[in-house]
Amino acid sequence: MRNLIAFIRKYSFFFLFLGVEALAFYLIFRNNHFQSASFLNSTNEVTGGVYTKYANLSDYLHLKEVNDVLSDENRRLRDSQLQSFERLFGENIIVKDTVFKRKYLYTKAKVIKNSTDRQNNYLTLSIGSKNGIENGMGVIGPNGVVGVVKNVSDHYTSVVSVLHREAKISVKLKKSQYFGSMQWNGEDYKMIGLKDIPNHVQLNEGDTVVTSGFSSIFPEGLNTAVIRTFEVPEGENFYEIEMQLLNDFKQLSYVYVVKNNALFEVKALESGREEIDD
Amino acid sequence: MIKKVISYPLQFILFVLLQVLILNNVQLGGTVNPFLYILFILWLPIETNKALVMGVAFLLGLSIDVFNDTMGMHASACVFLAFVRPSILNILAPRDGYELNIPPTAGGLGWFWFLRYAAIGILIHHFFLFFVEVFRFTDFVDTLGRVFASSIFSLVLIALAQVFSSNVEDKR
Numbered sequence A: 001m002r003n004l005i006a007f008i009r010k011y012s013f014f015f016l017f018l019g020v021e022a023l024a025f026y027l028i029f030r031n032n033h034f035q036s037a038s039f040l041n042s043t044n045e046v047t048g049g050v051y052t053k054y055a056n057l058s059d060y061l062h063l064k065e066v067n068d069v070l071s072d073e074n075r076r077l078r079d080s081q082l083q084s085f086e087r088l089f090g091e092n093i094i095v096k097d098t099v100f101k102r103k104y105l106y107t108k109a110k111v112i113k114n115s116t117d118r119q120n121n122y123l124t125l126s127i128g129s130k131n132g133i134e135n136g137m138g139v140i141g142p143n144g145v146v147g148v149v150k151n152v153s154d155h156y157t158s159v160v161s162v163l164h165r166e167a168k169i170s171v172k173l174k175k176s177q178y179f180g181s182m183q184w185n186g187e188d189y190k191m192i193g194l195k196d197i198p199n200h201v202q203l204n205e206g207d208t209v210v211t212s213g214f215s216s217i218f219p220e221g222l223n224t225a226v227i228r229t230f231e232v233p234e235g236e237n238f239y240e241i242e243m244q245l246l247n248d249f250k251q252l253s254y255v256y257v258v259k260n261n262a263l264f265e266v267k268a269l270e271s272g273r274e275e276i277d278d
Numbered sequence B: 001m002i003k004k005v006i007s008y009p010l011q012f013i014l015f016v017l018l019q020v021l022i023l024n025n026v027q028l029g030g031t032v033n034p035f036l037y038i039l040f041i042l043w044l045p046i047e048t049n050k051a052l053v054m055g056v057a058f059l060l061g062l063s064i065d066v067f068n069d070t071m072g073m074h075a076s077a078c079v080f081l082a083f084v085r086p087s088i089l090n091i092l093a094p095r096d097g098y099e100l101n102i103p104p105t106a107g108g109l110g111w112f113w114f115l116r117y118a119a120i121g122i123l124i125h126h127f128f129l130f131f132v133e134v135f136r137f138t139d140f141v142d143t144l145g146r147v148f149a150s151s152i153f154s155l156v157l158i159a160l161a162q163v164f165s166s167n168v169e170d171k172r
Helices: A002-010 A012-032 A045-079 A263-277 B002-025 B039-043 B050-068 B073-092 B111-134 B140-171
Strands: A104-114 A120-125 A138-141 A144-152 A157-164 A168-173 A179-183 A191-195 A208-211 A223-231 A240-245 A254-260
Touching: A002 A012, A012 B050, A012 B073, A045 A104, A045 B002, A045 B050, A120 A144, A120 A254, A144 A223, A168 A223, A191 A223, A254 A263, B002 B039, B002 B050, B039 B050, B039 B073, B039 B111, B039 B140, B050 B073, B073 B111, B111 B140
Parallel strands: none
Antiparallel strands: A104 A120, A104 A254, A120 A157, A138 A144, A138 A254, A144 A157, A168 A179, A168 A208, A179 A191, A191 A240, A208 A223, A223 A240
């Protein structure tokens, strides 16, 4: 017993190191769960406040780029508006006001923190649960998918970026409607991989890839990336595809959080199906 | 002495803010990121209690983590640095040991000593940090490349910080 105490005394610094290191790794693993709620992060009121102040300052430096992106987006929206179409024939307008029901609701949000240099990247937005943001909502930028809401506090939201090694987004080819999943390999923030496209599909460089809408998080058909390179590894049945993201993640200043009004219904339906499977 | 004790918390806050607000936005080629904040651990007086250094290192890493959403990664790397710091100091010790109350800076022990001390500390910290971040050894060479690239970047910054702080010391 005396020897044991002497031993522990002698190596007390080493045991202290093991203890503190174990605590650090406990924190790492507890936070590694993809959707796990965590309390110490940048949705925190203190760190969120610091980032908001900083974003207010640094916003001025990016005004030009933000304006370019916004005006481009406005042009696209104007393009698709009814006023820009000419009627070719017929005099009466049919108003089908019970045919359409609003499915997706968008909330504008400012990005107060963003990163692209890590293996698992996150964004922090300046709106939170008081603005109606909930866990699991989708986040889109001016040019397609940005990420999924992971954590919400009263005034801040933490978003798992598409540039996260564990983040998988369901997408499809715009032309042929074949679907696959998009996942980042942690290297270049402009490029992203696409998997699960069978090798008999005809692909071309520059093909557009859009959201599939399967996950009920993002609306269907959002342009998200274009194919740059593709190949079939020997002995495989699926393509290995590298795509270029349309959003420039280093320049994101404003994003939109998407709320799906039908989500509850879809989830209830799908969970009911699982019960039947069991 | 009292002045020094008070100045450390201030330094702590300054290093954290400098790291998360400015240096985290500095990236060469997308993935190379400098980490200046570990200079706080390197600069702690040589006689500081080892356990205290470890506790402070944990808090410092945790503060960076809280801002970065990288829970525990920087904390674990800093704790490891605090663990090996006494050994580094031992290896680099002059033949007749350190003089009492001499600071582990370029001003106190010379540029040659400080650069070796900082380089070893940075390499150990970055190696630990980057491998904890990817958490696998498959892309070993790739990750090692990132460790060295970031280490060089950090060393340059730490040397610069040392130059500026030495000037302040001289003027006093």
